[in-house]
Amino acid sequence: MIKVENLVKYFNNEAAVNQVSFEIAEAENLVLLGTSGCGKTTTLRMINRLLEPDSGRVWIQGTDTSLQDPSKLRRGIGYVLQHHGLFPHFTVAENIAVVPKLLNWKEDAIRKRTFELLEKLRLPAQIAGLYPQNLSGGQQQRVGLARSLMVNPPVLLMDEPFGALDALTRRDIRVEFRQLEELKNKTILMVTHDVQEAFELGDRICLMDKGEIQQIGTAMDLLFNPANAFVRSFFSDQRTQLEFKTVMLTDLFTSRGVPSKVSVWDVLENRTDAGAEIPELPDILTAFENFKRR
Numbered sequence: 001m002i003k004v005e006n007l008v009k010y011f012n013n014e015a016a017v018n019q020v021s022f023e024i025a026e027a028e029n030l031v032l033l034g035t036s037g038c039g040k041t042t043t044l045r046m047i048n049r050l051l052e053p054d055s056g057r058v059w060i061q062g063t064d065t066s067l068q069d070p071s072k073l074r075r076g077i078g079y080v081l082q083h084h085g086l087f088p089h090f091t092v093a094e095n096i097a098v099v100p101k102l103l104n105w106k107e108d109a110i111r112k113r114t115f116e117l118l119e120k121l122r123l124p125a126q127i128a129g130l131y132p133q134n135l136s137g138g139q140q141q142r143v144g145l146a147r148s149l150m151v152n153p154p155v156l157l158m159d160e161p162f163g164a165l166d167a168l169t170r171r172d173i174r175v176e177f178r179q180l181e182e183l184k185n186k187t188i189l190m191v192t193h194d195v196q197e198a199f200e201l202g203d204r205i206c207l208m209d210k211g212e213i214q215q216i217g218t219a220m221d222l223l224f225n226p227a228n229a230f231v232r233s234f235f236s237d238q239r240t241q242l243e244f245k246t247v248m249l250t251d252l253f254t255s256r257g258v259p260s261k262v263s264v265w266d267v268l269e270n271r272t273d274a275g276a277e278i279p280e281l282p283d284i285l286t287a288f289e290n291f292k293r294r
């Protein structure tokens, strides 16, 4: 769906992005993770041509993006920013309608889609007439997301989409994000420096350092098969919690009919369905230790 090959971008004779290549499958969510300044945003912005690479190529749905008109390309890609990027003098409805208007949608169609998305994103219809500054941070972020989803683009680029929110709102919105039907079929490239966020939301994670990819893989790959010492040490602070969140009961008990999509962390946090057949905690922890020794 998205293919990035050998992207390079220099600023002031220094490589901000160096030979970055990856592919994102249709409906996959790839997270670009890394510390500040490692080249995540620069990589993202080369995909919708807000920045032109010094070398390298990007294909979206098989088309070389360098052959497309940049504005037209961007209209077909959802883009969500940390500070939502809403126009302060436009109402919510006007903000959401910007791209459909450029695409000459009829007023009726715009109104219908606006209220459909407000509902899907659990925003009250009344906010349509309000200005962004009259909304909470979480609401503003949802409106930013609604705007990016208006024309139903197959690809979404998200740059620290929850970065401006407080920790609690962030956690709630992440849970909602995972459940949003509207996002299930989207191909998403998301930038974050938040490890927990990357682990919760990414189908795969691309860990970068100093402009280069250190490893691309699932959370399980990065934790249990780190490609190098950088990857190993990157997660050291939160390793135990990340391991508990990543290892599912089905990874530990293949033959015991345990429920799917329940992590060791869910059991520790008591977040399992009543009546589910959950093994005893000591058995889980023993199986977990054995799993790590494999």
Ligand SMILES: Nc1ncnc2c1ncn2[C@@H]1O[C@H](COP(=O)(O)OP(=O)(O)OP(=O)(O)O)[C@@H](O)[C@H]1O
Residues within 6 Å of the ligand: 011, 012, 016, 034, 035, 036, 037, 038, 039, 040, 041, 042, 043, 193
């Ligand atoms: N327009 C620019 N001009 C000069 N240098 C830039 C420009 N944009 C980015 N850089 C530099 O390129 C490097 C990569 O920046 P980038 O914003 O891609 O990193 P990042 O991983 O997204 O970091 P953050 O999480 O802080 O946004 C940094 O050293 C940054 O200072």
